[in-house]
Amino acid sequence: MLEYQQKHLILLESMFFSTGFEACKIAKELGYKVTLICRDFKLYLKNKPLNQHPLGLADFHIETETNDAKSLIQFLENYYEKNPFHGLLTFSDYYVDIAAQVATYFGFLSPSPKSVQIARNKDLSRICLLEKSVPSAKFHIVKSFAEALKAAKDIGYPCVVKPTAETSSYGVECVFNDEQLLKAFNFANSIIINERGQRREGKVLIEEYMVGEEVSVETISINGDCHVLGITSKGLTGWPNFVECEFSFPYKIPENTRNSVIDVVKSALNAIGYFHGPCHTEIKLTKEGPKVVEINPRLGGRFISKMISDSLGIDPIKEVIKLAMGDSVDLLPKRNIGTAWSAITAPSTGFLKEIKGKEEVLKSSGVEIFILNAKIGDFVRKPTNNGDTIGYIYTLGKDAADARDNLKKAREKLQLIISS
Template identity: 30%
Template sequence: MIENILVIGSGDQHFREYALRGLAKRYHVLLIAQTPTSWQSPYAADYREVELADKAQVLAAAQDLAARHQVAGVITWDEMQVAVAAEVGVELGVPTMPVDAARTCRDKGIQRERFAAHDVPSARFCLADTLDTALVAARDIGYPVVVKPRGRAASIAVQLAGSDEELRRAFEFARGSENSSIKDGLVLVEEYLQGPEISVDCWVLDGRVEPYVLALKRTDYPPFFEEVAHVVGDVLDEQTTAAVRDVTVRAHRALGIDRTVTHTELMLTADGPKIIEVNGRLGGELIPYLAELCTPGFSVGEMVGAVATGRTPQTVAAPSRLMGIRFLYPTHSMVFHNLDHPAALADEPWVQEIRQVTEPGLQLHLPPKQFLGRAGFVIATADTVSEVDERLLALADKVSLVGTPLADQDQ
């Protein structure tokens, strides 16, 4: 008998279809989403359209679907729905991530407090309710510091401040960019951890935390930390990998995370790996998709479905190659038309994919006017990390963003 899994939020087709497709190969998908079905239709056995920001609508839709189908699991890969999915699981009597853990995954400040209480290596921090408190904390921690909203994702509005004046601007920007679900006005001011930044994606079931993909992160557009590229695969030496695994497992246990998949961000400092944050959902930026591409026989959707239904996922083989993704940004504000590149470029054996993700006619800007203002992305493979980086840069350089410049250009 094929089991039914309730999925809350389908996400963007370019960035989540691979997961929904893999899930639908083994399970019946009961989908609750924001818009009428289009690309999701082949994967959804049943569907409800709701306003996802309205928790009551989501719960009502879940109860309606559960009345028609026996639900074996509840999942989401939508950052804004992580806590809601856990609450829906409780309402339906379906085991899922503990509600407290799910809510903690949505608040970086609470995470810092839990890490400190459980001696998980992380950044020194302060939750500042006023600018004066933030200034005192920054001077105590030592400049530069990182200033961030507590409930946003994808490094949006996260900013480096190297002086009192920069902190003043960063503090107000972070407060004004906060997720609407966090209403207390507290801004996170924390130590600037230096070193290579990495991410670890894991599945977690019955207390077992198993990493299934590592990635090196590349950021740009200082003083912000816009995520512009990732390299996935066997990217660390054996000793560092073991240390990263140990810290990642300790972080999950400190937060009480279980029965879910996660995306953890760390910094490889001179003092060892330190946790930046743990996200209680499938990794973004197509990192899990790249794991599929470089790992024979691996399906992210099947893994997510197994965890949601309380089954141990199949063992993941070691990556057979390195894979990288780089996102394509405009050089200035524009009305985007299309991507242009030599036709033969896509036929190069090391080029995996060139994809446009923004519709023609939309405006694109650079941080801080717009975060994640991407026209598309390129994916390439190589034998070494440095070669992947080089190929991604070369590939991105050969893809042109065609558009109409806007008078209000980014500075």
């Protein structure tokens, strides 16, 4: 009789919110043994003991260097001898390229390292999309302010300044004149080492500011077959920065527009050679048609995975884990309801003096989750990136429009009083 061997998953690093934190729990529920490898667990624990944190559900916790693929491969070769594993996966933007390299080395199912590298580096993405005639923003890659001025003159104001390999809208700003350009360029160019200790190249993107509604398309590709889970609406705040403040799913747009959006997304994924794995592709609906904002070779962040799960009965985190482990994936919708999510951000920078309407929000129709992390007396700031969120509201509805309406009514009941 053959001895049963429990499948073993390596999880590389995490996100700072639900998608990454849920992965350990879901992998365990699927019956897998889990090893979580991180460079520094303190980054996630925030002074909480590991056994009281969602990441504590992993069977094994290992601290080692994760920012270098070669050294990680060497470590895992030795680890494999005593603890054979069957798949490797990350849910973190910062580690998708390293995870692809390591998974490919061990012969596991994974996106190609080259496609992930192109997606992760926005300058490479823009070049690739241009070469393959996929609609995208006009752009220049610059290394100095003189080059940035020349690029802005060519593209025209307003234009967007962004680092080539950051996440959470960090360092992304729309500028309207040379003075603003200088400030934004200097900031983006100053990000030499990111928050994970990874060194980045000294390049900055100057892009056309694309006018139009922004949406994202959530997909999971399996051996070249791109499955579209749906379209997510997106609200932005923090102007002239781009802070994600509201989502709803599944977002209904006219069928011809939807078809055009999906065609552009599939063309973009084909252009970069991304044929296997999850993707969160951001699209602007411009008057010229859909254009690619960014290709993110991972699941959508924030609450998007939960929104898909609650709306369709498809848990993207679960299915992506199964995909990485070579097990069968179920992407068939089981239901069709609407979900919506709103970030809570400070209306101005200062100290939180008073919170009004908390009980009313909790009693509001359709509200499933209401979390406010900031307390009276905390210093809060007007948002400039996704990290400035201080809470959120999550609602359900009969469809996305109904969920958005429930969200709007709940959000209007909350008032944050800030003192300078």
